[in-house]
Amino acid sequence: MLSASSYRKFVRGRNRPVWEEDPNPAGLVVKALVLVAIVAAVLFPLYTIVLTSLSSQADVTRAGGLVTVPGTLSLAAYEQILSGGIVTRATLVSIGVTTVGTLLSTVVSVLAAYGMSRPGSLWHRPILFVFLITMFFGAGMIPTYLLVSNLGLIDSYWSLILPTAISAFNVLILRSFFMGIDREILDAARVDGASDWLVLGRIVLPMSKAAVAVVALFYGVGYWNAFFNAMLYINDNAKWPLQLVLRSYVLQGVTLPGSGTGQVDVDDGAVTGLPVKMAVLVLAVIPVLLVYPFVQRHFTKGVILGAIKG
The missing domain is CATH 1.10.3720.10 (MetI-like)
Structure with missing residues (x-):
């Protein structure tokens, strides 16, 4: 038989909301993947913008727009506007x-x-x-x-x-x-x-x-x-x-x-x-x-x- 204190702990555990439960390994993996996807969605546009600003005109022409793969890096654009x-x-x-x-x-x-x-x-x-x-x-x-x-x-x-x-x-x-x-x-x-x-x-x-x-x-x-x-x-x-x-x-x-x-x-x-x-x-x-x-x-x-x- 359960003692009175054990029974109270058991009842509190059953009445806890879902978000207070300890996450299982599968839940941790899903959370990690979601966070990585959110960070990637935020950082990737910033990465392409910075990389394009540091790219040469030939690299931009070759990529047909925003550059995603580093090529010849240059500060010419910043020197030009500043x-x-x-x-x-x-x-x-x-x-x-x-x-x-x-x-x-x-x-x-x-x-x-x-x-x-x-x-x-x-x-x-x-x-x-x-x-x-x-x-x-x-x-x-x-x-x-x-x-x-x-x-x-x-x-x-x-x-x-x-x-x-x-x-x-x-x-x-x-x-x-x-x-x-x-x-x-x-x-x-x-x-x-x-x-x-x-x-x-x-x-x-x-x-x-x-x-x-x-x-x-x-x-x-x-x-x-x-x-x-x-x-x-x-x-x-x-x-x-x-x-x-x-x-x-x-x-x-x-x-x-x-x-x-x-x-x-x-x-x-x-x-x-x-x-x-x-x-x-x-x-x-x-x-x-x-x-x-x-x-x-x-x-x-x-x-x-x-x-x-x-």
């Missing part, structure tokens, strides 16, 4: 807009979220309601364009930052995270005479590094990948960000003046067409790939903990 002209300027514009925009958006979002997370703050509930409304209703493209135009921001880099400087979703993530901080810690700091600025800088922010890092990543990727605002508000090609140059050259096949991507003599060893397009694409993807690993360890923690309380 030798000056609009691609280089567009890269610097994107770096500047992303840096300034991410810093501004993160600072303002932290201040707004902290203010709305304090129960005694002035009008925090009406302001929170306004933030929630903006998540479901927008003014539209034409009113926004008229506002940017009336503010004199046409052909200004600020037109790439200010219209999208605040995301209500990111503010709510930070607010939820701040509200999850133990109230006793904040009250103890105020008893010791700490002001709200000191509480925010010395206590709240150090305890919220994960959430702030995730929100900064969201803003940074958004600014780096944005092209629609530039298409609306920037008329000067010299002020275009990299993503708009990428769209115009790679998707529409437009060769921009001073881009260093015009037709050249292949016999001189230069590359044209597809390798240059792929080089511009790689140049647009690399910064996100370099930054993401440093923030990835905070990503899951920041999003999950910021969504616990609201």
Whole structure:
């Protein structure tokens, strides 16, 4: 006969959900194959893009398009697009807009979220309601364009930052995270005479590094990948960000003046067409790939903990 403790263990084992059961060898093999297939589906397109950008024009012609088998590798495409002209300027514009925009958006979002997370703050509930409304209703493209135009921001880099400087979703993530901080810690700091600025800088922010890092990543990727605002508000090609140059050259096949991507003599060893397009694409993807690993360890923690309380 089973003892009482053994019987309880037996009953708990029978009532456990399927996903809590220990996987069998066949299940482990299937999971491994599925994960390998997913990784291959993600990495193979990136591999072909990078390899094509490093290939010679002869290899691209021989492959009839994207190169999958390495041949003669060369940095000629990168030297061509970075030798000056609009691609280089567009890269610097994107770096500047992303840096300034991410810093501004993160600072303002932290201040707004902290203010709305304090129960005694002035009008925090009406302001929170306004933030929630903006998540479901927008003014539209034409009113926004008229506002940017009336503010004199046409052909200004600020037109790439200010219209999208605040995301209500990111503010709510930070607010939820701040509200999850133990109230006793904040009250103890105020008893010791700490002001709200000191509480925010010395206590709240150090305890919220994960959430702030995730929100900064969201803003940074958004600014780096944005092209629609530039298409609306920037008329000067010299002020275009990299993503708009990428769209115009790679998707529409437009060769921009001073881009260093015009037709050249292949016999001189230069590359044209597809390798240059792929080089511009790689140049647009690399910064996100370099930054993401440093923030990835905070990503899951920041999003999950910021969504616990609201």
